[in-house]
Amino acid sequence: MAKLTNYMEFIVRQELPAVMESRTDVCQCRTCQLDIMAFALNQLPPHYVASEGGHIHTMVNIASAQLKTQVLVAIVNALNAVAKHPRHRVKKGLTTISRR
Ligand SMILES: [Zn+2]
Numbered sequence: 001m002a003k004l005t006n007y008m009e010f011i012v013r014q015e016l017p018a019v020m021e022s023r024t025d026v027c028q029c030r031t032c033q034l035d036i037m038a039f040a041l042n043q044l045p046p047h048y049v050a051s052e053g054g055h056i057h058t059m060v061n062i063a064s065a066q067l068k069t070q071v072l073v074a075i076v077n078a079l080n081a082v083a084k085h086p087r088h089r090v091k092k093g094l095t096t097i098s099r100r
Pocket of ligand 1: 028
């Protein structure tokens with residue numbers, strides 16, 4: 001079924017794990033991960049595309065290199081913000097997301 005996808009969110013989801021893994025100073029738990037995603041996406045303009053069964057039309061891929069750079073900047077800003085002000089004080093080691 002066709003649905004509307006925020007392509008920015010798609011790129012953030014794609015790029016976030018690698019950037020987070022490189023930042024050992026940032027808590028890797030799901031709460032912080034979602035905070036980082038929210039913070040990054042709030043800085044970015046939404047970029048909605050119609051997708052069919054998870055397939056995003058190739059037209060969007062033309063712009064993706066530029067969008068990806070924008071997204072990476074937003075993710076780094078978000079990581080810095082969450083590193084300074086984590087949602088919780090104690091690191092939740094047990095809820096840490098599993099690494100590949
Ligand atoms: Zn956390």
